[in-house]
Amino acid sequence: MTEAFSAYSSLTAYMNAIGVRAKGAARAMASAPGSKKNEALKLAAASIRDRSDQILDINANELAVAKEKNVTDAFLDRMMLNGDRIEGIANTLEDVAALDDPVGKVISKWTRPNGLEIERVRTPIGVMAVIYESRPNVTVDAAAIAVKGGNAVILRGGSECIETNKALFGCFSGALVKAGLSENAVQFVETPDRDAVGALLSGIDGNVDLVIPRGGKSLVARVQSDARVPVLSHLDGICHVYVDRDTDPRKAVDIVVNSKMRRTGVCGAAETLLIDAAIANEIWPAIAQALRDKGCEIRGDANIRKLDASVAAASEEDWRTEYLAPILSVAVVDGVTGAIGHIANYSSGHTESIVTENFVTAETFINGVDSAIVLHNASTQFADGGEFGLGAEIGIATGRLHARGPVGVEELTTYKNVVRGTGQIRP
Amino acid sequence: MTEAFSAYSSLTAYMNAIGVRAKGAARAMASAPGSKKNEALKLAAASIRDRSDQILDINANELAVAKEKNVTDAFLDRMMLNGDRIEGIANTLEDVAALDDPVGKVISKWTRPNGLEIERVRTPIGVMAVIYESRPNVTVDAAAIAVKGGNAVILRGGSECIETNKALFGCFSGALVKAGLSENAVQFVETPDRDAVGALLSGIDGNVDLVIPRGGKSLVARVQSDARVPVLSHLDGICHVYVDRDTDPRKAVDIVVNSKMRRTGVCGAAETLLIDAAIANEIWPAIAQALRDKGCEIRGDANIRKLDASVAAASEEDWRTEYLAPILSVAVVDGVTGAIGHIANYSSGHTESIVTENFVTAETFINGVDSAIVLHNASTQFADGGEFGLGAEIGIATGRLHARGPVGVEELTTYKNVVRGTGQIRP
Numbered sequence A, B: 001m002t003e004a005f006s007a008y009s010s011l012t013a014y015m016n017a018i019g020v021r022a023k024g025a026a027r028a029m030a031s032a033p034g035s036k037k038n039e040a041l042k043l044a045a046a047s048i049r050d051r052s053d054q055i056l057d058i059n060a061n062e063l064a065v066a067k068e069k070n071v072t073d074a075f076l077d078r079m080m081l082n083g084d085r086i087e088g089i090a091n092t093l094e095d096v097a098a099l100d101d102p103v104g105k106v107i108s109k110w111t112r113p114n115g116l117e118i119e120r121v122r123t124p125i126g127v128m129a130v131i132y133e134s135r136p137n138v139t140v141d142a143a144a145i146a147v148k149g150g151n152a153v154i155l156r157g158g159s160e161c162i163e164t165n166k167a168l169f170g171c172f173s174g175a176l177v178k179a180g181l182s183e184n185a186v187q188f189v190e191t192p193d194r195d196a197v198g199a200l201l202s203g204i205d206g207n208v209d210l211v212i213p214r215g216g217k218s219l220v221a222r223v224q225s226d227a228r229v230p231v232l233s234h235l236d237g238i239c240h241v242y243v244d245r246d247t248d249p250r251k252a253v254d255i256v257v258n259s260k261m262r263r264t265g266v267c268g269a270a271e272t273l274l275i276d277a278a279i280a281n282e283i284w285p286a287i288a289q290a291l292r293d294k295g296c297e298i299r300g301d302a303n304i305r306k307l308d309a310s311v312a313a314a315s316e317e318d319w320r321t322e323y324l325a326p327i328l329s330v331a332v333v334d335g336v337t338g339a340i341g342h343i344a345n346y347s348s349g350h351t352e353s354i355v356t357e358n359f360v361t362a363e364t365f366i367n368g369v370d371s372a373i374v375l376h377n378a379s380t381q382f383a384d385g386g387e388f389g390l391g392a393e394i395g396i397a398t399g400r401l402h403a404r405g406p407v408g409v410e411e412l413t414t415y416k417n418v419v420r421g422t423g424q425i426r427p
Helices: A011-030 A034-050 A052-068 A073-079 A083-098 A136-148 A159-178 A195-202 A217-226 A249-261 A277-293 A302-307 A316-320 A335-346 A359-368 B011-030 B034-050 B052-068 B073-079 B083-098 B136-148 B159-178 B195-202 B217-226 B249-261 B277-293 B302-307 B316-320 B335-346 B359-368
Strands: A106-111 A117-124 A127-132 A152-156 A186-188 A210-214 A239-243 A270-276 A297-300 A327-333 A351-355 A373-378 A413-424 B106-111 B117-124 B127-132 B152-156 B186-188 B210-214 B239-243 B270-276 B297-300 B327-333 B351-355 B373-378 B413-424
Touching: A011 A117, A011 A127, A011 A152, A011 A186, A011 A195, A034 A052, A034 A083, A034 A136, A034 A159, A052 A073, A052 A083, A052 A159, A073 A159, A083 A136, A127 A136, A127 A195, A136 A152, A136 A159, A136 A186, A136 A210, A152 A195, A159 A186, A195 A217, A210 A217, A239 A249, A239 A277, A239 A335, A249 A270, A249 A277, A249 A351, A249 A373, A249 B413, A270 A277, A270 A335, A277 A297, A277 A302, A277 A327, A277 A335, A297 A302, A302 A327, A316 A327, A316 A335, A327 A335, A335 A351, A335 A359, A351 A359, A359 A373, A413 B249, B011 B117, B011 B127, B011 B152, B011 B186, B011 B195, B034 B052, B034 B083, B034 B136, B034 B159, B052 B073, B052 B083, B052 B159, B073 B159, B083 B136, B127 B136, B127 B195, B127 B217, B136 B152, B136 B159, B136 B186, B136 B210, B152 B195, B159 B186, B195 B217, B210 B217, B239 B249, B239 B277, B239 B335, B249 B270, B249 B277, B249 B351, B249 B373, B270 B277, B270 B335, B277 B297, B277 B302, B277 B327, B277 B335, B297 B302, B302 B327, B316 B327, B316 B335, B327 B335, B335 B351, B335 B359, B351 B359, B359 B373
Parallel strands: A127 A152, A127 A210, A152 A186, A239 A270, A239 A351, A270 A327, A297 A327, A351 A373, A373 B413, A413 B373, B127 B152, B127 B210, B152 B186, B239 B270, B239 B351, B270 B327, B297 B327, B351 B373
Antiparallel strands: A106 A117, A117 A413, B106 B117, B117 B413
16 A cells, blocks of 8 residues: 555655655556456546545635635636536546557557568556646546556645645545556655655656646746656647638637637637738728627737727737737738748747638648647637547647647557567578 | 858857757758658768768778777777778668658548547657767768658767768768758768757757767766757667577577677677576577577576586676677576566666567567567567668667657657648637
C-alpha cells in the first residue's frame, strides 16, 4: 500500500519512494490486459458517483477557504465541483474505458529483402508526472488516460483543492485494487511542499519519463525551464480566424463569434481575426455587430479603423496577446497569403481557422499554416480532445515533437520496433 | 548567400544570423516539392563524386594533422575517407532521394458525428541542429535526411575534420542552389569555437526546434544536460542476446558471434549474452569456442564459471558496461522470465534479441522487453537505419518520446491536425 507522507523522514525520501513505486507499477501496467484497465476505469466512475456527496462536501469546504484568500472568480470556478461536474468526471472515465486499447497496436509493418519482418508496435511511455493547478477533474482525466495507455502516473495538484483531489484519487486508487491492478499505477503527491515539483522535474533518478504541466503560463514556463526530462505542454493559445474573400457571410459571422465568445477562457478561443481586404468593407458591419451584441471589445488595425471609427487601435502587443477574455484584435490582410504571413509572425502554433467556400484557397491555408490544428469552416473552439473523439485529453500540445494538438490516450503512448527473423546475421 | 564567420562582429551575432536564416529556410522547405528535394540530393551525390579527389586530399591533410595529436586509431578510422566511403556517401544520397516523400502523408483520418473530418498529416519538424564528432559522413547523412523531410538543418561537426566537412557541405550547398531550393536549408557552423554548441543548445532565440547529438557519451551527456530544446539521442547501447532452451544451436552460435563480433564498435553490438539455465551446459562449449576463435574475451557469472573454469569473473559493473570492444559478459538466467528480468535491470533500452524456435517464448520476450528494438532470431547488428530500409539514419533513439530506434527521414517529421468542416460551431 502507498504509505503516507508522514511515514517518511524527508521529502526526498518520500519522492524517491514514489518514483521507485511508479517505475515498478509501469512495468506491470505495460502488460495489463485491456479488460482489467477498463474495469478499473468503470469502477472508479461508480465509486466517484457513490461518494459524490462526500466529495462535494470536501470541495465546498476548500472553496470556502479559497474565497477567504481573495482568489479570482475564474480560479474558484475552476476548482468548484457540483453534481453535473461530478457526473461529467464519471462519464469521462466511461468514455475512456470505451476506447480501443492502444497498447500492442501495430502502427506500421514491412518486410526487408533479407526476410526480416519489421513492425512498429505501440507501447506505453512509462511513468508520467502531471503537475496541475486547481482543477480537480485533471486528477481523474490524467489517471484515466495514464491507466488506459498502460502507464503509471504521479499526480501533483494545486494546494487549494488538495483534499478534493485526494478524495477523487482515493476513488481511483480503490478501483485499481479492486480490478487487480497495481495501486501504484496512480499516485498522488499529498504534500503541498513545492520542492516536490522540483523532484518530479528532476526525473527522480530516472524514474519519470515525461512531465506534463497543466495550468497557467508561469507553471508551464517553470516546468519547461527546469525539467530534466521530456515535457509535453502548451504555453499559449493565440488562435486566429481568417475570413476569406470567398466566404459565406453567415458562416463567417457564426464561426467568428463562436470562436471568440463561446468560452473566452479556453486555450482554443480565437484572439485575432484576420479579414481579407477584398471583403473587409462588405462583411465588417455584420461581424462587428454580432461581436458587440455578445459584449466583445474590438481592437483593430488602421484599416479596420478606417472602416469603423468606433474601434480602438490595436498595438503591436495586441497581436501577441492571449486575452482569454472578451477582447478580439482584428487586422485586414491581403488575401490568404497575407493571412498565412500574419499567422507565421504572431501565432503560438495552437489553432487557426479559415472561413471560405473556395477549396483551393482552403488548401493553400491548410498547407501554409504550421500550427498544431488547422481548421476549414469550423470554430477554433473545436480544439479539444473530447471534440476530436479522444475520450479525454490532458491538454493541447503546442510543441513540435512527439504529439501536436489534443493529447489523449494514444498520444501518451510510444512504440517499439519488433524484428522477426529466421536466423539472419548481418553480412 | 551564407556569409562567412569572419563577416560577423561576434560569435553571438554569427549564430543568431544562422538561426534566423534556418527558420526562414525551414518555412520555405516545408512546401518544397519532392521533385526539387530529390534533385538536390542527386546533384549533391554527383558533385561529391566529381570532387572526390579534392575531398580526399583535404581529408588526407586533416588525418595527418590528427595523427600528430595522438588520437586513437578508432578516431582516425572514423574521420578517414577513401574512394569506397565517398561512393557510400554518394549512394546514401541517392537512396534517400528514392524514398517516398513523407511530407503531406495522411497518418490517420476519421470523421466526427458532427461531420468534422479530422486528418493527421505529416509535416516537417522545422529547424534541427546536429552536433557531431569526427565522422564526415554525418555531414551528408544529416543534410540529406533534413532536406528530404522538408526541414532546415544546422551542422556542427568536430574540429579535427572541419575542412573535410566543409568540402562535403559545399557540394550539398551548391546542389540546393542548382535545384532552386534555399541554400540556407543546410548551414555549417564553420568556427570551432565551443560556444557555438552552447548557442545551438539554447535554441538560438526559439529558432532551433530539435537538437541531435551524434558522438561519444560525453557529447551526448552534455547535450542532454544543457539543451533548452527537445533532444533526440542515444546514450548507451548495452544490447543483449538471450539464447533460449528451445534454440537451434547453429542459429544461436551464428547470431551470438555476429551480434558481438561483426563490428564491436557500433552501438548495436551485443555486450551481454544471457543463456537459459536449461540449455547452458549443452550449448556453452560451441558458443565459447566460436567466440574465442574470433578473439573475444569472455567474462562470466558464477554459473558460467562452473561450466568453464577458464572464464574470468564478471563484476556487477560488467552488466552495466558498453564495451564497444571484443569483450562479452555472459550470465545464465532462469528461462525467458529470467532474461526479461536481467534486461529490465541492466539494459540501456537500445536493442535485444532472443534466439528460440519456440514462438510462444519469442512473443513473451517481445512483449516483456521494453527496448527500442526487440529481435527474434536475428543479430542485434541489424539495429541500423539502413538495415531497416530507412535509406539513411541520424542515429538510434533510446529515449521514449517521439521516435525510438533508427531515426531516418520519416522519424524526423511531425504532424498537424487538419479539420475540415462545413460551418460547424461548437455548442
